[in-house]
Amino acid sequence: MQKYIFVVGGVVSGIGKGITTASVGKILKNYGLTVTLIKIDPYLNVDAGTLRPTEHGEVWVTEDGGEIDQDLGTYERFLNQSMPKKNSITAGQIYAAVIQKERAGDYLGKTVQYVPHIIDEIIARIKDAAAGYDVAIIEIGGTVGDYENMPFLFAAKALEQELGRDSVVHMLVSYLPVPHHLEEMKTKPTQQAVRLLRQEGIVPDFIICRSAQPMDRERKEKMQIYAHVPPEHIIDAPDVDQIYQIPLNFERQELGRKLLQRLKIESCSAPNWSGWQQQIHALTQKERRIAIAIVGKYLASGNFSIADSYVSIAHACNHAAAALGYAVDITWVDAQKMVHEQCTDISTCSCVDWQKFDGIIVPGGFGASGVEGKLHAIAYARQTTMPFLGICYGLQLAVVEFARSKSALHGAHTTEVDAATAYPVIDLLPLQKELLAHHDIGGSMRLGAYAAVVDPASKVAALYRGARRIELDTQTGDSLVLERHRHRYEVNPTYVPALEAAGLRFSGHYTRHDGTRLMEFLELPEHPFFVATQAHPEFTSRLADPNPLFTGFMQASIERLKTR
Numbered sequence: 237m238q239k240y241i242f243v244v245g246g247v248v249s250g251i252g253k254g255i256t257t258a259s260v261g262k263i264l265k266n267y268g269l270t271v272t273l274i275k276i277d278p279y280l281n282v283d284a285g286t287l288r289p290t291e292h293g294e295v296w297v298t299e300d301g302g303e304i305d306q307d308l309g310t311y312e313r314f315l316n317q318s319m320p321k322k323n324s325i326t327a328g329q330i331y332a333a334v335i336q337k338e339r340a341g342d343y344l345g346k347t348v349q350y351v352p353h354i355i356d357e358i359i360a361r362i363k364d365a366a367a368g369y370d371v372a373i374i375e376i377g378g379t380v381g382d383y384e385n386m387p388f389l390f391a392a393k394a395l396e397q398e399l400g401r402d403s404v405v406h407m408l409v410s411y412l413p414v415p416h417h418l419e420e421m422k423t424k425p426t427q428q429a430v431r432l433l434r435q436e437g438i439v440p441d442f443i444i445c446r447s448a449q450p451m452d453r454e455r456k457e458k459m460q461i462y463a464h465v466p467p468e469h470i471i472d473a474p475d476v477d478q479i480y481q482i483p484l485n486f487e488r489q490e491l492g493r494k495l496l497q498r499l500k501i502e503s504c505s506a507p508n509w510s511g512w513q514q515q516i517h518a519l520t521q522k523e524r525r526i527a528i529a530i531v532g533k534y535l536a537s538g539n540f541s542i543a544d545s546y547v548s549i550a551h552a553c554n555h556a557a558a559a560l561g562y563a564v565d566i567t568w569v570d571a572q573k574m575v576h577e578q579c580t581d582i583s584t585c586s587c588v589d590w591q592k593f594d595g596i597i598v599p600g601g602f603g604a605s606g607v608e609g610k611l612h613a614i615a616y617a618r619q620t621t622m623p624f625l626g627i628c629y630g631l632q633l634a635v636v637e638f639a640r641s642k643s644a645l646h647g648a649h650t651t652e653v654d655a656a657t658a659y660p661v662i663d664l665l666p667l668q669k670e671l672l673a674h675h676d677i678g679g680s681m682r683l684g685a686y687a688a689v690v691d692p693a694s695k696v697a698a699l700y701r702g703a704r705r706i707e708l709d710t711q712t713g714d715s716l717v718l719e720r721h722r723h724r725y726e727v728n729p730t731y732v733p734a735l736e737a738a739g740l741r742f743s744g745h746y747t748r749h750d751g752t753r754l755m756e757f758l759e760l761p762e763h764p765f766f767v768a769t770q771a772h773p774e775f776t777s778r779l780a781d782p783n784p785l786f787t788g789f790m791q792a793s794i795e796r797l798k799t800r
């Protein structure tokens with residue numbers, strides 16, 4: 237029988253519900269169960285695609301083209317498993333679906349109401365996403381007591397009533413502050429979160445206690461008395477250096493065994509954490525460290541700068557480095573603040589002290605700001621032996637830089653920045669022009685996974701082959717590589733011959749049904765590592781299975797570090 241675990245938050249948001257959900261999923265998967273993870277966002281947007289990164293951090297792209305909350309990324313990274321877009325449920329989707337059904341006359345003349353119609357729609361979607369798995373873990377966004385998450389708590393309770401106590405677990409992730417002036421851990425806010433949850437008819441089975449430091453016995457006893465939760469179900473979750481340590485910390489408190497017992501399920505295998513532990517060891521050691529510059533556009537939000545918009549790239553760097561026994565020190569170089577105009581010779585450039593880095597990444601991005609700085613970083617990498625990885629906008633700008641300097645296409649640009657450029661080497665193809673003309677913004681980029689045909693003799697193909705991520709098309713004999721996309725602009729096919737003639741190698745492409753060839757990968761054969769992709773390889777990187785482009789980039793960066 238299908239089992240459900242609901243994860244809700246207490247006291248404040250941002251305390252790691254997503255990581256807790258992913259960690260519990262990882263633990264149960266390690267016990268041999270099949271697990272899926274579902275995120276509920278109580279906002280009215282249909283998806284995260286139209287949300288500003290300053291509002292919501294980086295947008296995660298699923299294999300089937302969903303633009304989703306970053307929590308789905310955490311789930312995939314922990315479980316080493318792709319999650320489809322139906323695993324992201326928003327209040328916007330629920331209301332839109334119910335209203336659509338009402339307009340279509342599906343409710344047969346009934347008054348359409350919050351209870352049961354909204355609740356039924358929520359439950360139907362949870363069940364649909366959970367179908368076929370032993371356990372579904374559902375994270376409800378926001379905090380208990382928020383108006384907006386009430387329907388979801390109602391649905392959780394309704395599901396418990398339908399299936400019985402043995403099939404549903406409620407887990408509260410709460411925060412225990414240690415106010416500076418008191419230097420004492422306070423349990424009162426959590427007691428109140430428990431009370432709020434009880435008002436919705438939900439009694440937490442487990443409380444995950446997030447705090448800056450470990451909990452002592454006194455606090456645990458207090459929680460037990462006030463929250464009526466058995467002491468062995470009060471799980472300590474102090475801050476850690478590396479998020480991947482969290483499942484291990486839970487397992488030290490036997491959370492997995494306790495969950496199985498509570499849900500009355502047998503484990504299928506004994507968990508083995510040795511590979512996971514080895515990688516954490518690499519990530520946390522101090523001696524072997526690579527210095528990487530990520531040259532991006534960092535958006536300020538009030539007094540804070542949001543490096544969060546590239547969070548998946550940082551994770552992908554960590555995964556690849558850890559597999560090679562290294563840790564990564566990332567420097568976020570703000571392309572908008574680079575003083576490149578004064579620079580006459582890029583190879584001796586002092587805009588940024590490039591020498592202290594082992595590799596440069598130019599990540600994805602939108603719009604004109606910071607573009608000149610990014611072009612400058614690309615030029616530096618191309619002219620020296622600095623390893624370079626370009627991602628999405630990073631590929632497009634690598635093409636612009638190469639066109640200007642090596643193909644004599646002076647003033648070449650992307651039409652995203654300069655609509656009147658004489659050489660639009662990066663441009664919108666007709667389909668995207670049409671969509672934009674109709675203001676069709678939401679969900680209309682080139683989204684999700686596409687299989688690129690790669691040149692078997694290229695560096696890119698060798699990397700994917702090494703990671704066993706290449707497939708042979710049995711009919712055509714083509715070597716195929718799958719990566720996820722999120723962009724509107726493309727390399728303009730008109731300029732591909734000129735760029736190739738000047739030495740740029742496009743090592744992978746995708747052929748659209750109308751015959752248009754979209755460039756997916758490029759490389760410079762003579763350079764130690766100058767590779768870029770139109771896709772977002774960071775979305776398919778997991779701790780247990782790093783993305784091959786990042787592995788290649790890190791390997792080259794390690795080589796450089798050794799000769800530095």
Ligand code: GLN
Pocket residue numbers: 599600601602603627628629630652722723724725726
């Ligand atoms: N701005 C570019 C485009 O829309 C690149 C987008 C990206 O880097 N994700 O094509």
